Amino acid sequence: MPSILIADRDANERIGIGWLITSCAIPYDQAYAAATMAEVIECMESHRPDVLCLELDMIGRGEWETLKLLVEQYRPLVLVMTAEATFERAMQGIELNSRDLWLKPQTPETIRRVLTRYCQERNDGKMVGCEAQGKVGGVDPVSYLELFFPKQKSSRPYPLLLAQLEDSNRHPELLRFLEAYPFREPPILLPLSDAIVGIFSVEDSDPLPHLQQVGKRLLRDWEATFDDPLSLVMYHSDTHMEDLNQTYIDASQALHIRFFKGYRQVSVVRNRIAWTMIDPFLSPSEQRSWIDMLHDGNKEELKQWMYRQFFYKEEPYPEPGLLRIRLTSILAQVRRYMKAHGLDHGKVEEGYHRVFETILYSPILYRIVQELLLFIYSLIDSVHHQKEEARVDLIELAIRYIEGRYTDPDLRLEDVARHVDRSPAYFSTLLSKRQGISFRQLLNNLRMKEAQRLLLETSLSVQEVAMRTGFVNPNYFSKIFKEKTGTTPRLLRNQKKV
DSSP, X not given: OOEEEEEOSOHHHHHXXXXXXXXXXXXXXXXXXXXXXXXXHHHHHHHOOSEEEEEGGGOOGGGHHHHHHHHHHHOOEEEEEESOOOHHHHHHHHHTTOSEEEESXXXXXXXXXXXXXXXXXXXXXXXXXXXTBEEXXXXXXXXXXXXXXXXXXXXXXXXXXXXXXXXXXXXXXXXXXXXXXXXXXXXXXXXXXXXXXXXXXXXXXXXXXXXXXXXXXXXXXXXHHOOSOEEEEEEEOSOTTOOHHHHHHHHHHHHTTHHHHOSSEEEEEESOOOOBOOOOSOOHHHHHHHHHHHHHTOHHHHHHHHHHHHOOOSSSOBOHHHHHHHHHHHHHHHXXXXXXXXXXXXXXXXXXXXXXXXXHHOSOHHHHHHHHHHHHHHHHHHHHHHHHHHHHHHHHHHHHHHHHHTTOXXXXXXXXXXXXXXXXXXXXXXXXXXXXXXHHHHHHHHHHHHHHHHHHHOXXXXXXXXXXXXXXXXXXXXXXXXXXXXXXXXXXXXXXXX
């Protein structure tokens, strides 16, 4: 009977696997346990177990080469376990010639089934397939090694399923779902850090229609239980000369279709994706258009431009990387707009960097477009508010200037406009809009207010009051005074005497 070494830092894992071996009567002659790499090395040298069930995460940097030498020397059948669904862990399993890679936590049924098969392999002296290595349609062994490294050309294609969640941390849950799913012909499942690969056997000359139905049913059943957005690619190449590695590379390109379609989709792909090549940079005329649209603050025009450029509804699609570059080219124009209005600091600057990261890393194009548009809208609003505040400040500055000089009979609209660095026409329009009166009315109001004070509080003559309030002609002063107050300067003074 074969023996097995269960190497895991977690005592519960060691005890649990040992209990499964005993309770399910899996015929291992001896089950050893190790909690450290030192114990693994000691057990390998002393007992030479036939099967090694090893937690990859327990291997230290200085222990890796020793472990590989031991595996090469004693040639146990290796199963590796990890809590990290990463490419690095998969490569470590390949280096150990691992027959299976488990993502923790695994179901007891999967553990029982795999360990039973391993035991039978050792008893029979055969190397038949299991979950991470097997035969598709009775030919060509399939494992991580074939997936990641080129091999001789194949005489038959490999139909693939690629499943990807938006939250890759949930892939262990997706793997358990796929392992338990009632496929008519279960695929070999190879979990990776960014997706789960399923490899089907080939019976039909064109398996894609069947795979499309499988994908639709799979997506429907997943969404009936889970909320996590799932994207599926069903890939089959008409080229029979591609090995599994090339097929996987081509199928992986099809995963990027979600950039345009989003998640909760099944993409059925025949052969490799032919992306359309585009110029990723804005032309000089496009740069000018963006500058004009930003300074005009026309949100609807900006939105329609973005929709025309980036909302693709059918193939062939542009290469996603080139679109990201084009979006950063647009963001460069937005950056110029920010700097022109002094908005490259504080929360606006933080928002700019968030949008930049969204352009680089967001998996969905329409999300990038929406985030960029919302940021641009907020910039336009900030600039508009900034201009409004500047206009208010400009009028206040002008009024203070007039209040200090209204006694000057030569004070003119042009003088005040020059003081606030605006054209006379623009300033006159802005003053009327903000104050509801013209420059001349504002000036006369200030002069009349001061004239009333002088007439009531001093004994200055009407002529002297006129001179002190900016009127050269006393008669004209009296006329304007009566228009504003309803009485003459003399009558107002006489009322004081009464």
